[in-house]
Amino acid sequence: MPTVPTVTLNNGVTIPQLGFGVFQVPDETTAAVTSALEAGYRSIDTAAVYGNEAGVGRALAEAGLPREELFVTTKLWNADQGYDSTLAAFDASLALLGLDHVDLYLIHWPTPARDLYTETWRALEKLVADGRIRAAGVSNFQPAHLRRLREESSLAPAVNQIELHPGLQQSELRAVHTEHGIATEAWSPLAQGALLDDGALLSLAGHHGKTPAQVVLRWHLQLGNVVIPKSVAPARIRQNIDVFDFELSAADMEVIGGLDRGMRTGPDPDTLN
Template identity: 60%
Template sequence: MTSIPTIALHDGTPMPQLGFGVFQVPDDGAQAAVATALESGYRSIDTATIYGNEAGVGRAIAESGLARDELFVTTKLWLTDLARDAVRPALEASLERLRLDAVDLYLIHWPAPATDDYLRAWEGMEEVRALGLTRSAGVSNFLPEHLDRIAELGGTLPTVNQIELHPALQSHELVSANAAHAIATEAWSPLGQGAALTDPAIVAIAQAHGATPAQVVLRWHLQQGRIVIPKSVTPSRIAENLDVFGFELSGEQLNAIDALDKGERIGPDPAQFNG
């Protein structure tokens, strides 16, 4: 069984550095995909209310036979519940679908900055953490200015900021802002939906290591201290994405991938997306 390193979040929660994402996996396919991931050795599963597949994830977890303390489960608060009093009911509904008493990480999915509702929602996030409904609380797609606004509230800070990050969009300023607040950076779409996998530089590095381009990109993330959640429904690729701990990229190879940054987004711009 692959031993996956953990990242110690600033609240003391250990989080596996490599997990399994289920974005765009329909509920009736999520159970099989998550079951395959768990059988392959993944122990961290990332879902969200808006994905509509929490029930499928919950079925896979329930039938896995794994002890609850062996798993790290993340889900997310959607924009329709960005209010202090809405956070607990939203999380409790997610927990019912997941068949869990608590998740390990709960994230505000987007800041939706047209209003300041994410600030009130953050207060609700602190409350559900205090109640033990989530071990840790964080955010997703937050920009430096949103993190600064949360810091101004004077309470706790998010433990994780899950952001779009891949070779074509490396968001150095945001990663630095996360680090300044001791917030762990987690990359969604870490492979850039496959766009980087045909780049000649990445292909050459893969050939040098006898690895696949996807393994090289995931290794690039891991060596720079980021958490990653690659997604696949193909059993061979699910296993392949986990097999990234038997080689190491050189400084020159890391720099070659760093040089591929184009500032190109796949998803919405968090400064403008309001649902």
């Protein structure tokens, strides 16, 4: 079983650098998470809006692994932003997961037109202080949103989970993260498969005896990103964690760096509300 390296967050909590995401797998969640745990994943990423927190909870309970070996992330949905509503939504997520705490809780989107994310952040600060979440973070926040949190609160986000893949490399945002000690976590790390038939990736995959997906995941790891690929196929789940026995050269990394084209597979954080 592979040994997954960890990233130390700005509050000293460690997160596995490679985890398992469950976006768009509501009907098969328990089976998929069970396959992931059997393959060696110990970090599971879900969200209230995915509608599968209960399925994740069932898989975790049935696995019987020590809680301290697991890293569980969930996210607050946009409609629940606000101080009191955030606390209530967190209670609901925790009940569905069947846990007494989560390791990382994220504000799913900034929804800037609603202007509630700083008030929402205060609720996450309380949850940290109460020991109910080990780390607080955000998702899909742009530099301006991060700057405002920094100016209006004392707790820096531990993580910003963003769409990030070779077609959307987010270099400016990653530089802001580095400057302020925020870990970069990549959702849609494989661009939902859109780039996996790219000739450059196919060539690198052939050179290393790996799949294009494994090459892209290795690129993320070498950049220092935390990454959460998702799949419901057990063979693919195992492939996605089999990325610790090879290394991309500086030239390989430069080739992948040349694939950036500003290509989003999901919404624009500045306009989603």
